[in-house]
């Protein structure tokens with residue numbers, strides 16, 4: 001097996017938000033399309049179909065009544081959780097697959113079968129709250145994975161880093177009570193969802209990095225890496241989880257950051273190098289936003305090349 005796994009699940013495509021919704025299935029299709037254009041990368045990755053998370057696993061971070069309600073809404077034909085957040089008939093299968101792929105990646109990282117993984121999943125997760133979907137997200141894929149790594153694999157410390165252009169308010173809500181998880185979120189400010197002030201520190205285990213839009217890209221990279229180092233100063237993680245939102249790229253329709261492909265590569269390399277020092281390289285990256293599909297596909301390829 002290659003050291004780096006590319007994990008997805010065909011059910012992630014059956015979450016049907018409609019083509020007029022920014023978070024449509026074309027985003028996910030752009031990733032294998034871009035990957036096939038880089039044959040060497042394609043061959044060097046271990047390709048895996050992930051699994052579905054169980055309701056018990058989702059309940060590591062979510063209210064069981066909310067989990068059951070998402071399943072019931074999907075099975076009864078679908079509905080809206082808020083103005084942006086759709087549940088379609090396929091969404092239960094998609095959302096449990098999305099989280100399940102990240103749990104699969106954690107299993108591989110802990111067993112050593114694949115030290116690093118990229119999970120190409122949807123719906124995204126970092127806005128989902130304990131008892132509510134929000135901002136295109138149904139379940140907190142990465143937050144559930146952090147609790148799973150602690151509860152099921154006995155890891156002592158998990159670091160979550162989030163470079164999506166939006167604040168990972170859901171991730172923060174699902175982890176901030178737990179000092180064994182540290183969280184870094186860099187995000188545009190002021191911007192959706194309006195949370196994530198620098199003074200919002202959780203239990204001193206949250207590093208929010210609000211940034212204006214339109215700055216030179218190195219300002220974002222430097223601020224993010226600085227916060228990662230602050231979050232790991234007295235806390236050597238046993239696992240690093242990345243909420244990889246590529247709506248922080250220049251030109252994204254839902255963000256005003258200016259990152260280019262070289263910046264994606266640098267961010268990834270900086271985190272791979274730190275994970276190598278901290279935790280034998282264990283690093284799991286999961287897709288969050290990114291709403292210009294061609295750019296998203298290209299960024300995922302650069303990200304995976306840097307993971308290798």
Ligand SMILES: [Zn+2]
Nearest residue numbers: 164166247289
């Ligand atoms: Zn986003």
